[in-house]
Amino acid sequence: MDPETxxxxxxxDRVCETPIETGPVExxxxxxxxxxxxxxxxxNRPRTDKTWVELxxxxxxxxxxxxxxx
Amino acid sequence: MxxxxxxxxxxxxxxxxxxxxxxxxxxxxxxxxxxxxFVTRDRDLFLPSGPENLLRIWRVCEHQRLELxxxxxxxxxxxxxxxxxxxxxxxxxxHARDGRGLEVDLTLVMSGFEFDAVWSERRVFIADGxxxxxxxxxxxxxxxxxxxxxxxxxxxxxxxxxxxxxLSRDEGTNEGGGSP
Numbered sequence: 001m002d003p004e005t006x007x008x009x010x011x012x013d014r015v016c017e018t019p020i021e022t023g024p025v026e027x028x029x030x031x032x033x034x035x036x037x038x039x040x041x042x043x044n045r046p047r048t049d050k051t052w053v054e055l056x057x058x059x060x061x062x063x064x065x066x067x068x069x070x
Numbered sequence: 071m072x073x074x075x076x077x078x079x080x081x082x083x084x085x086x087x088x089x090x091x092x093x094x095x096x097x098x099x100x101x102x103x104x105x106x107x108f109v110t111r112d113r114d115l116f117l118p119s120g121p122e123n124l125l126r127i128w129r130v131c132e133h134q135r136l137e138l139x140x141x142x143x144x145x146x147x148x149x150x151x152x153x154x155x156x157x158x159x160x161x162x163x164x165h166a167r168d169g170r171g172l173e174v175d176l177t178l179v180m181s182g183f184e185f186d187a188v189w190s191e192r193r194v195f196i197a198d199g200x201x202x203x204x205x206x207x208x209x210x211x212x213x214x215x216x217x218x219x220x221x222x223x224x225x226x227x228x229x230x231x232x233x234x235x236x237l238s239r240d241e242g243t244n245e246g247g248g249s250p
Contacts (some may be wrong), residue, residue: 025223026216032208034233039193043102048122050202052196053098054073056107061171 074134074172075113076200081130085199088123089115090192092180092205092213094225099195100207101113106232108225113174116205118185119161121154127176129163136166136174182216184211 001009038044084088091099093114101107117124128149131138138145140162146153151247157164164176180188188205195202206211211229214222 010148020220021222021223022233023216024218025132025226027211027215027226028230031211031226031230031233034237035208035211036231038100038233041102043104044100044193046193049194049197050099051197053107054076054197055102056104057098057109058073060109 073198074170075174076167076198076202077176077193078130078136078166078172079202081134081199082127082133083132085126087127087130088118088120088189089127089176090117090188090203090205092116092188092210093175094190096210097207097229099193099202099204103236106229106236108229111171111173113172115176116175116177116180116185116188117178118189119158119178121151121158122163124176124178125149125151125154131166131176134168136168136172136173137168139165139167180205180209181213183213212237 079089088164090096092112093112093115094108094110098107098110115127117127128138132149138149140157142145145164161178161180166172166176168175188209189203191206191209192203193206195204211226214226
């Protein structure tokens with residue numbers, strides 16, 4: 001195994017061994033303010049047309065479905 | 071309208087089913103730019119705790135030829151009020167899929183919230199002519215914070231940064247004399 005691959009695998013092992021934190025998260029005030037601002041942006045008024053959201057999602061998946069290994 | 075999710079939501083609305091889009095797919099409806107869109111295949115629909123509503127939703131899914139599963143197994147037959155009542159009592163999650171990429175979780179639980187409270191403050195967006203009732207962004211975010219699973223924590227950290235970048239950019243634009 002080449003040294004670069006070995007280092008990468010060791011890094012993955014270290015991440016896998018790191019305990020994953022779970023449990024409720026306290027959201028900070030700045031994030032909550034940002035969320036509130038986004039809710040009331042003109043682009044998010046009730047009944048805004050958001051067709052582009054689903055189209056973007058579809059395009060993303062279509063792009064990666066078409067990906068082929070070289 | 072070819073998008074299978076929109077077709078499903080239109081059929082659910084026609085059958086007078088009650089549901090709310092939550093989760094990352096719900097968050098995406100508040101995006102104002104592609105840079106704050108999150109890639110997800112899962113669509114989470116939050117349902118009220120009524121067996122009749124759940125049963126109507128199952129029937130619409132069957133009509134749309136979606137496969138219904140519960141805990142990884144095909145949903146039992148007959149799919150009647152008795153079964154819907156048992157599922158509601160256990161707050162169990164039903165999964166609907168078309169085998170071609172549409173994955174929908176029919177959930178009776180939104181961590182930290184009751185259906186009526188979220189429903190009363192929902193926002194309706196339109197996609198390809200279909201009304202999409204979406205939980206308020208702050209409700210979705212707070213629910214994810216309450217659940218606190220590793221994937222929620224990862225999402226919250228990423229979303230926080232994406233929003234900050236987006237709003238900072240807008241602030242910069244406005245300072246430069248752009249429209250408010």
